[in-house]
Amino acid sequence: MNCNMGAITVSNLGKAYKQYPTRWSRLGEWLLPSAGARHKLKWILQDINFHVASGEAVGLIGINGAGKSTLLKLITGTTQPTTGAVHLEGRVAALLELGMGFHPDFSGRQNVYMAGQLLGLGVAEIDALMPQIEAFAEIGDYMDQPVRVYSSGMQMRVAFAVATARRPDILIVDEALSVGDTYFQHKSFERIRQFRREGTTLLLVSHDKQAIQSVCDRAILLDGGRLAKEGAPEEIMDYYNALIAERENQTVRLTERDDGKVQTTSGTGEATVAEISLLDADGLAVEVVDVGAEVTLRVVVQAHAAIPRMVLGYLIKDRLGQPMYGTNTHLQELALEAVAAGERVVYDFRFAMNLGAGSYSVATAIVSTATHLVNNYEWRDLALVFTVVNMRRPHFEGSAWLNPVIEIERT
Structure with missing residues (x-):
């Protein structure tokens, strides 16, 4: 077997669209080519170069509008590049818009045959794979119902099951896996990991x-249609989060924590977070908290310069980086005036941990007003990581503990 099976090489890739000032300019350019071009080029991607080796897994991230979807279309061949080229070795399965090609009036099974043939499988091969596809999708009798009665999660299950029925040399997965239920996300991720162990290249x-x-x-970070940074996944993710926070203030720093994780901080540095901890009811630092338990988030801020007005904010995010809750001392009307250089301020935020079981992180921000866009003294991602477990409550779904008082009346 070719040891290069599964390699992706992107060289000098660029994509531009023609922009015409009026609807007649396009016609004019076409009728009178000698009069010269009447359009401007709008570049969506420029100078993109990277190589994914056979068996390697690379994450591609970018702020919306960075050109990710255009890049994927160029890699999968659904769009042609303006400059440069993409070279793929081996059989490719792309999970871009899962189930988008499904025909609503046909059954799941009929759609499996159509989608499978688009992926290059023969009918006999789909026949042979069908039991495995059905078993993986786990939608039961719905397989013979028209797709229009499916939820998006069910479409996703069937689409994923078909696209991954045979192990590809290259697997390209878009945000696709963010739909569907947690159980199926875990299951599909396990299949992706299995493919990786067997040598599939992953983007x-x-x-x-x-x-x-x-x-x-x-990981590779796309920003504004260019390749901004490549590196270790965590470092790139934090840099990306800081970029979003920092569009106004170009002072992003990456430092390695004791546990080897790279932490992103940004800001001008007149004040910094010296210590941060989560304390239980007895004042002991904890990393694991029971649902609903009373806790104190203690943040110690060190002022390095005189600060006319100081505001401290924190944001709790789930493992996917979605904000769970955030507030700051400006919103709570507790901003501090005239903080002196060298002053140390201890903030205690007491609350009940009414979050669902899962892993969470805390980001902190030291600013002067309600946002970090005026004076951003310090913004710190991953300042603290903790886990919530459910030890005493009945099982519940979701990321918030909103236990109801229930009244039922029967007449």
């Missing part, structure tokens, strides 16, 4: 930090 496009970190060897 994963996602904003899911956990997904990128758990599966990828390396």
Whole structure:
């Protein structure tokens, strides 16, 4: 077997669209080519160069509008490049818009045959794979119902099951896996990991930090149609989060924590977070908290310069980086005036941990007003990581503990 099976090489790739000032300019350019071009080029991607080695897993991230979807279309061949080229070795399965090609009036089974043939499988091969596809999708009798009665999660299950029925040399997965239920996300991720162990090359496009970190060897950050940074997945994810926070203030720093994780901080540095901890009811630092338990988030801020007005904010995010809750001392009307250089301020935020079971992180921001866009003294991602477990409550779904008082009346 060719040891290069599964390699992706992208060289000098660029994509531009023609922009015409009026609707007649296009016609004019076409009728009178000698009069010269009447359009401007709008570049969506420029100078993109990277190589994914056979068997490697690379995460692709970018702020919306960075050109990710255009890049995927160029790699999968659904769009032609303006400059440069893409070279793929081996059989490719692309999970871009899962189930988008499904015909609503046909049954799931009929759609499996159509989708399978588009992926290059023969009818006999689909016949042979069908039991395995049905078993993986786990939608039971719905397989013979028209797709229009499916939920998006069910379409996703069937589409994923077909696209991965045979192990590809290259697997390209877009945000696709973010739909569907947690159980199926875990199951599909396990299949992706299995493919990786068997040598499949993976290109994963996602904003899911956990997904990128758990599966990828390396990450690539696209920003404004160019390749901004390549490196270790966690470092790139934090840099990306800081970029979003920092569009106004170009002072992003990456430092390695004791546990080897790279932490992103940004800001001008007149004040910094010296210590941060989560304390239980007895004042002891904890990393694991029971649902609903009373806790104190203690943040110690060190002022390095005189600060006319100081505001401290924190944001709790789930493992996917989705905000769960955030507030700051400006919103709570507790901003501090005239903080002196060298002053140390201890903030205690007491609250009940009414979050669902899962892994969470805390980001902190030291600013002067309600946002970090005026004076951003310090913004710190991953300042603290903790886990919530459910030890005493009945099982519940979701990321918030909103236990109801229930009244039922029967007449």
